[in-house]
Amino acid sequence: MDTDTLRRALEESGLTEYEVDAYLTLLEVGSSSVVGIAERSSVPAPQIYDTVRALEERGFVETIERDKLHARAREPVEIIDELREKSQMLADAADEVEERWERPDEQDFRVNVLKRRESLVNNAREAIENANVSVEVAATPAQLEQLQPALRDATDRGVKTWVTLCGDGESVDAGDVGVLQVRWRKLPGPFIAIVDRRRAFFAPATHHGEPYGIVINDDILTLVLHWFYLTLIWLPSERRYVDADRLPTYVSIEGFILDVAPLWYDGATIDVRVLGQDPETGEYTEVQGELTYIAAEGGTVPSRNPTVTELSGYATLVVDDDGRQYSIGGWGAVFEDVEAEIIAIEGIEFPTP
CATH class of the missing domain: 2.30.30.690 (SH3 type barrels.)
Incomplete structure (x- = not known):
């Protein structure tokens, strides 16, 4: 990262222009009198003491009383953690903005297309969290991991839950998924979630070109997807787990x-x-x-x-x-x-x- 970019990043973290200049100067020289900092930086001499004190209060520097007041940069462990935390927060905020932008609005709709599979899986998870009757899912182990808490809670509420695991079947303990039945197919497949017969979520297999997802809010279109799931995903797949403590x-x-x-x-x-x-x-x-x-x-x-x-x-x-x-x-x-x-x-x- 060049110096100008670093300056902008530190200013974004809450430092003033003078505080950034003084701090970068101390990072270069290690330790200096406060007057020396003013001479090596663009901070005006009348403001250098207030600037250094402000940096000390933030934990960026520490001052030393000698014949003249000196300052040196503190070990930046806490500063680095703070910057990384803010960076992660901004990245998370960007993801959330994108997620909310792609989330179907509250108006009635029949079909909505999403650009990201991650958004589709999150939408499916929210629907499963509110399921009342039944849930059918076809997912990879990674997708199932995102849905598993919602599926387990739905099963505990009495919702009928079925999962077909697509791909690597060895990485998942079928008996620990928390649903009524688990089946497995070696071949990769699409992501599918059908909730209460009314809502459905579909994304083609990852090798089928540009990723996208479809949200369906229509019982007729959902019926079509259910038949696809039943005949091409569920019935041909190997049975891995059935909850023997519950009625078929x-x-x-x-x-x-x-x-x-x-x-x-x-x-x-x-x-x-x-x-x-x-x-x-x-x-x-x-x-x-x-x-x-x-x-x-x-x-x-x-x-x-x-x-x-x-x-x-x-x-x-x-x-x-x-x-x-x-x-x-x-x-x-x-x-x-x-x-x-x-x-x-x-x-x-x-x-x-």
């Missing part, structure tokens, strides 16, 4: 059917609890009872081991709740009694051989 829970009706269809075909009695909305009124609804029917496209029963393709167009459950038959649809249900947001297995009873 699903945010996707398709995922539920894929797992329980073989059991249901074999005559198992499956009790479920469904949380969702009335498609007509939007009112919160809960149905609890025995699963009595599974239907795919055309109302037909799917195969014993159905594929995602069989269920992609239409998938419905029927649940007997105290004698009443409720039809349960998935995301975007129109004709069913309940649009399921959460399906939890309450119990499974296998037939007697």
